[in-house]
Amino acid sequence: MKTETFLRILAGLLCAGNTGAENPLEFREYTQTVRLEFLSPREARQAQLLANPLPRNYKLAVSARWDDSAWEHLRTLEHMKKYGLKGTFYQNNPVWCLRRDPDYLKTLQTGGCSIGLHTVTHPHLPCVDSVSHFREYMRNRIMLEVSGQACINSQVLPFCDWWEPVAHVTGSIGHGMRAAGIISSPDVMMKSEHRPALGHPPRSHAYSRILTPGDREPKLAVFEKQLKSCLADAETLRENPSISMAMHSWHSEEGLKTLDLIFERLARRPDWWYCNQTEYGAYRYEALNCSVRKETQDCAAIFSITRMTPAELGADVPLWFTVSAATPLKAAGGRLHGTLLEVPHDSQREVPRKIGRMMKNGTSSEFPELSLTLASLGAGKWRAVIKNQGWSDLRECEFTFRFPAVWEKAAMRADLPAVKAGSSASVTVVQPSRRPELYFQYGAPYAALQLDFRRNGKQNRLYAEWEEPAPEKLPLPPDDAALICEMPPNADPAGISRPDTVLAKSGLTASRHIRKRKNAGPYSIHPVIDNRKWPRDTAVLAILDFETDSASPLQFRSRSLEAWLKCEIWFNGKKIGPAHSGTVDLQPLSGRNRLVFRTPPNHGIVFTLTGREDSQIKFLKTE
CATH class of the missing domain: 3.20.20.370 (Glycoside hydrolase/deacetylase)
Known part of the structure; x- marks a missing residue:
């Protein structure tokens, strides 16, 4: 009796290498049951079920x-x-x-x-x-x-x-x-x-x-x-x-x-699995994060497999297991291939067969009888409202709220069992926190809502979006502050980078083929060339003035300092870099300072300037 108890405990511990997996992205899950028959109760107790890294025994x-x-x-x-x-x-x-x-x-x-x-x-x-x-x-x-x-x-x-x-x-x-x-x-x-x-x-x-x-x-x-x-x-x-x-x-x-x-x-x-990347991503996430629990009943081992829904994974791919420590005779709830077990998704779990979106005018051409909206209620609270003006109920309504990095949670989920025909319903989620760093405050606020639902036995999906204008009262970012121009043939970047140089007298001319990219980040300067005939050997010059209230050293950090990127940088009359570490120390003047970047066409520059905690750095409109 003690031996049987030990074997039962051991089988429970070893039944899957992914027992108790975490499902790190919190995808929706469901449980399937597979019953395997063995020659004896002892074999049933010893049997283990291990998720295969790839389908079948593909390498x-x-x-x-x-x-x-x-x-x-x-x-x-x-x-x-x-x-x-x-x-x-x-x-x-x-x-x-x-x-x-x-x-x-x-x-x-x-x-x-x-x-x-x-x-x-x-x-x-x-x-x-x-x-x-x-x-x-x-x-x-x-x-x-x-x-x-x-x-x-x-x-x-x-x-x-x-x-x-x-x-x-x-x-x-x-x-x-x-x-x-x-x-x-x-x-x-x-x-x-x-x-x-x-x-x-x-x-x-x-x-x-x-x-x-x-x-x-x-x-x-x-x-x-x-x-x-x-x-x-x-x-x-x-x-x-x-x-x-x-x-x-x-x-x-x-x-x-x-x-x-x-x-x-x-x-x-x-021994190779020929697949598309959608299938590969879905299978790998599920194989690494499914969990298995086991109980025995005479000569049968009953495995409860908790796995992710196809709608979350993005593909309907069967999950494959290896049955080890015993040889199964037959299976219910899966298909045996020798000691391999193939477990298709439940027939009621499928990827959406019809997908639509709400347009800005509040209608959807794919689902004209539905209205889906997403609203910000402030303080991190978000509400989704679904109005069903059709003749059929919506079943298994799964709302997925999706957010940018200013919010702690990338995605949040809330579900309703049904929305009756001719009725409406709402769900609300609350973000735990909002990131305070200035970097995350730039850009036009945006969020999205995904609703998966069943109607008349078929799986569907409807999207809605929410957005607001970008905030106005933020410090001037480098891309808005910088002067962008074509690099003159005989330009003196070191001289141009001196803060007392009058740029209007330096022979610099703006080019109608250069523009600044929309939605540039608060650490970025990103000139864009609109002319495909722009000569490859003609560089772009970006000039950026800033002021600081202290002459304390600053740390300049950027991948553009790496030599292979072919970006040259001058600061207050002196060339800086290249530096493989991506970091150099700068000695600023108290007051106005100037950075000059010579970059290849369409090359973006991302950098940070940091000093002491009490140092104030302000980018100036460079003209």
Whole structure:
């Protein structure tokens, strides 16, 4: 009897490597029951159920990522289909492609492929304000889910740009991803030592190692070298068992022939899982965060599996387990494949089949009988109101409130069992706290609301948004203060950077091809070139004056100090940097000071100036 008790306790402890997993993003969960029959009660007590890192016994997930709203993606898709490869096409605003073909996004989802997020306007994310980190992804998601009628959980970074050593920036980008429901990124930060700065909790984000043999003219030798390196990196593959081809559909005719050779080498390997990034992200989150509880009944082991809903995950992918320590004879609630157990989602749990949005005029073309609004009640309190003027009840109404990084919680959830036809209902959530740092106060306030519901037995989704004008009474940010101009051929940046130099007499001229980017962050200067014929060797000059009430040393911190970024910086007549550490000390004058940046075209500058706690730094309109 003591032996049986010990075995029962041991089986309970070992029944899953993820027993009691945390579900770090607080996705909605439900429980399924699987009953396995064994030859004897002893085998039933010994049996363990372990979630597999990938479906079946696959060793590697293989996919592809293709960036931007490009018509050429359709050509890339056809080449992928020839070899049974799947991938995800990451879109910005595909308005021109949709005008050319309204089914553009739907076509990209054939052959097992999916669509993903690449932000609406393709900014250098470190250069925009904190609210825009969220808005760029959230509006991108709403736009694409409605246009493509498909759930999205994956992103790739515009310009592969995300890391800045200055305070708050990278963490705000990570918060924006989580707030928008992103759990998958086949991107450059996979092996970066700076990745923790994004703030993603453990087991919450699936990464893929990207293979980049070239866009227009891919090189087979480069691909084979990169693939060999990836497959040899066992430690990385244990954490993120995925590779992804990348990244633009710019191939020439000769390039497409090489692409076929690359696809041929990737295809048809029996121990590789060919998936899109939406499926990969959904499976990995669930496999790492599901939990299993067990009880026995004679020769049967009854496993209760707590897992995430497909609507939260963004894809309906069966979960696979290995049955160990005993051999099952048959299963109820799952499908046996030898000692492998496949558990599809409950038939009543599915991804939305119809997705709509509320427009600014208060109507939805997808759900004209519904009205959904989001309102801020002040003091961190938010209210959602749903009005159902249709003939059918709304069931299992799940409200997900989504917020930028100024708020503590990226997402908050509240549910209602039903909203009767001809009635209305509301739910309210309260944010625990608001971040006080000045960095988070810039940008036009924005939040979004997602309502998932069942109607007439089908799953649906409706979005609403809330926004206000940007606050006016904030200190002048660098981008508004700086003078931006074309770099003259014989300019003297050191002389220009002296505070007593009169800029009007320095031969500097503004160019009509240079503008300042909208929504620049409070640490940023981001000139944008509007002319594609702008000479590559013509730099941009950004001049920024500031004053301080103390001559105490300042710390200047910026990735732009790193030599490879080719940004030159002068301060009060002297050149500073380069500095691999991204930090230099400056000795300011009490009063007016001047920074001058010489940057390549379309290069954003992100920096902080900090001094003693009692030091006051004020940026001045530079003219």
